[in-house]
Amino acid sequence: MASEAFVHIGAHQPRKEDARLLTGHGRYIDDIEVAGALHACFVRSPHAHAEILRVDMGAALDMPGVVAIYTGHDLAQWTTRHRMAPPIEGLRAMEMDTLPTTKVRFQGDPVACVIATNRYLAEDAAEQVQVDYAVLPAVSTMWQALATDAPKVDDDLPDNLLSHQHAVHGDVAGAMAGAHRVIESTFSQHRQTHLPIETRGCIADWDVGRQHLNFQVGTQVPHPYRTTLAARLRLSESQVSVVSPDVGGGFGQKIALYREELTVAAISMQLGRPVRWREDRMENLLASSQAREDFCRTRVAVDAQGRVLALDLEIVEDFGAYSFYPGNYLARVVAMIVTGPYRIANYAYDVKVVLSNKVGNGPMRAPMSVTSWVMEGTLDAVARELGLDPVAVRRVNMLRPDELPYTMATGEVLADVSPNATMDGVLAAIGYDRLRERQAQARADGRWLGIGVCNVVESTTYGSKFYKSAGIAGSGHEAAWIRIEPSGAVNASVGLGATGQGYETSLANAVADGLGVSPADVRVLLGHTDIAPYGMGSRGARGGTAGGGTLYLCAQQARTTVLAIAAHLLGLADAQALRLLESRVQQQVEDRWTDTALTLADIARVAYLDPLALPPGVNPGLEFHLTYEPPPMTYSNASHACVVEVDGATGAVHIERYVVAEDCGTVLSPVVVEGQQHGAIAMGLSGSLFEHVEYDSATGQNLSGSLADYLVATSHELPHFELIPMHTPNRSTPAGIKGMAEGGVMGAIGALSNAVNDALAHLGVVVNQQPLTPMYLRGLIRQAQKNPNKTST
Known part of the structure; x- marks a missing residue:
């Protein structure tokens, strides 16, 4: 597969998406206007570890513009608990509520959610929510966590050791015993955070009549995100559309379904109105992963x-x-x-x-x-x-x-x-x-x-x-589709979630070379679960191999069909001497490639509008779907x-x-x-x-x-x-x-x-x-x- 000559892959071209992003025409969550949307603001714990004794919402509820205030007890009725329990030896299962109901576990833990007619009123009201706490000793270092008398972070676990794995390969002890020297080194890496330019945010819009949730959020993994969101809300996946527009950075912070986002979705369903939330920078530093x-x-x-x-x-x-x-x-x-x-x-x-x-x-x-x-x-x-x-x-x-x-x-x-x-x-x-x-x-x-x-x-x-060998639940496959329209325009999609990586450029090159067209004729559609195929999203560095590789294979599949139709229209027995280059069908005569009378647009027109002219066994249209396991x-x-x-x-x-x-x-x-x-x-x-x-x-x-x-x-x-x-x-x-x-x-x-x-x-x-x-x-x-x-x- 690696020996093919490329026309566009590897070519030094400007990024396709930069024209809109650098001229202020990007479309981020805050650029999306939703009529009548309410705003959410979270009341957060000032303590790292404390019991929640009482939440007094009276003064806040009386403030102008405040629609409702909800606590963890409300969310517990509307959502399921999150359970992380893959069957891995040495790993303990953990569960958590959507919002804490009995105690907070870090400074910034969300205790209540205020809903108001605008963000400023919601923030003002959040300051008036009075929470009584009984402060508990905090576990602040990994060494404190390992101490036998350490306070328990999770009361459902026997101690703070969440996971422990050990393995020996070969004769380590024997090699140590016979070595010239045994040298010890230590390395301490400090805690950091992702700091995307665009902090977390979402818009939830529950359609009461259609019983359908349209959820707009910056996410790296649209389909897995939808699966989790639907399950936590007790909905089927067909009742949820996750739409991820332009995203101002993720770096791993925008993979999980977080509690704030789930809370906003659940409240929208309860109120039957759109609700939006935007995390400010202080919240991002305090409470994001x-x-x-x-x-x-x-x-x-x-x-x-x-x-x-x-x-x-x-x-x-x-x-x-x-x-x-x-x-x-x-x-x-x-x-x-x-x-x-x-x-x-x-x-x-x-x-x-x-x-x-x-x-x-x-x-x-x-x-x-x-x-x-x-x-x-x-x-x-x-x-x-x-x-x-x-x-x-x-x-x-x-x-x-x-x-x-x-x-x-x-x-x-x-x-x-x-x-x-x-x-x-x-x-x-x-x-x-x-x-x-x-x-x-x-x-x-x-x-x-x-x-x-x-x-x-x-x-x-x-x-x-x-994943299987590491004892980690998950799939590494990817999925893609390509549709050549009747005009010859090419639309393509894959299950990645773009957060600034330049996918519209690199993936268009993969499609262009796999099919035989110009990248300018390829539009890459990402981030919408109703449009993109179910893929595993963007994490690690899988965008090129899993995303680009799947699209490349799918484009090759499309090229095979296109050339088979071209051969039939040209009266040839097969397509061995044909190729598609820059949307033109070319034929090899001796050692030279020359243009035929056909273009991709000609073939697409026949495929959609004159299906009786297609070769036997070829179905109308030019739509192609492919999954790939790397x-x-x-x-x-x-x-x-x-x-x-x-x-x-x-x-x-x-x-x-x-x-x-x-x-x-x-x-x-x-x-x-x-x-x-x-x-x-x-x-x-x-x-x-x-x-x-x-x-x-x-x-x-x-x-x-x-x-x-x-x-x-x-x-x-x-x-x-x-x-x-x-x-x-x-x-x-x-x-x-x-x-x-x-x-x-x-x-x-x-x-x-x-x-x-x-x-x-x-x-x-x-x-x-x-x-x-x-x-x-x-x-x-x-x-x-x-x-x-x-x-x-």
Whole structure:
């Protein structure tokens, strides 16, 4: 499949959707006017953990414009409880109400919903709702959660350990016992949040006469979202339409059906009127899903050359208060793929996921983001301990091309990746040997330069078999349809949910090359459950392989039928010598392709309006449907190199240069891929340097509830990204697509951290937690300067 010549796939064309988005003609939730819509505002808990004693709504109900106020007891009558209980060994089932009825579990937990004639009146009334609480001790850290005497976050569970998985592959103990050295490293990743430009919001409109709910919401997974929404409302899926218009970013935050959205839908049904809700920025920082908070410890057995003999990984993840996803989901993926492009046969992992009085966790762009930092940071630790060059340690452990496909210790199969080539490419681009010489000279001059290298293997398309082997409920298949209209115009759809990825461009290219038309003639329709086929939506990096691949295969199916009709109309026995190029039917005569008298519009006209002229066995019309199950997992890979200078006086980090060599297979759209790379790297660097959702250790109060406290990198703090395309196709996917979108986050976290460690290595400082703030680094530097013979961490 990967050897075909492409006309539009890989062509450098502007994004089709940018014309409307950049001129203010995008259509987001707030741009949609619904006559007579009421507005919702939520009353939120000021406490991290407390019993709800009484909700006094009297004063608020008397305010002008207030229509109604509802609590968790009302919602319990109208909706079902959410139950997360996949049959996974070591994972405990969790249930939760739509709104809490007995106690709140984090600061910002929604306690009541005020409905008023406009948003301002609803917000004013929400402030007048009086809630009496009995404050309980809060669980604010993962270590508090694991304590035997810790308060229980979920009273239905025996303790706060939500999930625990352990596995041993090979002879880890034997390799440890016979090793030259066993080296231990730790990595602490801090809690972050997704921070989309467009916060969460929705419009629910219950049609009493048709008994049908039209629900408009920015979501990455329209069909699974509809399935869950309908079930929670006790409706059939045919009674619910989910429509996702333009969406201002998701990054994983817009996958789950959240309690606020379900509440708005249920209230619309009760009132028989449209109800809308828009989360403000403070609510987004306080109460939307969060991610990333985990602690990892590695123990690695090595020989004298730094060759890894065994790896033992421990992960503890803080999952927050509620389970919108299986508790094992995020950390388990890290454990399954952490060995990356390296030859490691003996491997063990232990993964604990705990509950705390914080916002519930969800996947954030690269939910396995810590993976590369853990593996690459471990190899850097080996190099430091043994006095070896970090690149040399990578080379001795890296899989050779002749060893691929390679079955990892966990059973995952690594195929069609090129880590040797990308690492060589990025090292050549930065001039690694010369850079080491410059680093030594700079250090002699009192300047602290650091070089960080991070090789990334990014899991992209999670097929159904992967979910099953990981013990995670879910499907990885995708569905598409293509309809060629009587005029020859092409409409296409797939079950993805666009949140800014440029799907209308990249997917149009896939259809165009699969069929033989111009992308300008292809309209891609997404995000409407009454129009799009039932697909699994956008998560991870499945848009290219699952979405683009399915559309490409469906377009090829359409092309076969179109050419069969053309052959019949031209009086040919078959279509072997025909092709469709830019909507023109061409015939090969000897070694030349020449236009025939037929175009796609001619064939479409016959298919719809003159069906008796069709060949035998061909039905009228040109509509095509196809479902596709991708491989269990596809991987792309990249190598990141980061050069930094750390200011010894302040601890500030300046990124001097950032270079990436990337292999993500066949590129549907270079513009889209470059944008994905820039965005992912920026997110990784911003998260590593600045972003931090911080909770008070005693009370569980969120100390970062505004953008004055939750800092985000701007263009001023980020370097120029140098991108080196080194793409090779995947041999088992349509068109050779591998997918990409999250590896940039993974690489940025690892490359930056490794570079900072390299800059401070002469002090004996080891950076093992993020964010890499000047205060944190300056503290380590001071400690190292006071105790020059002791390693600081």
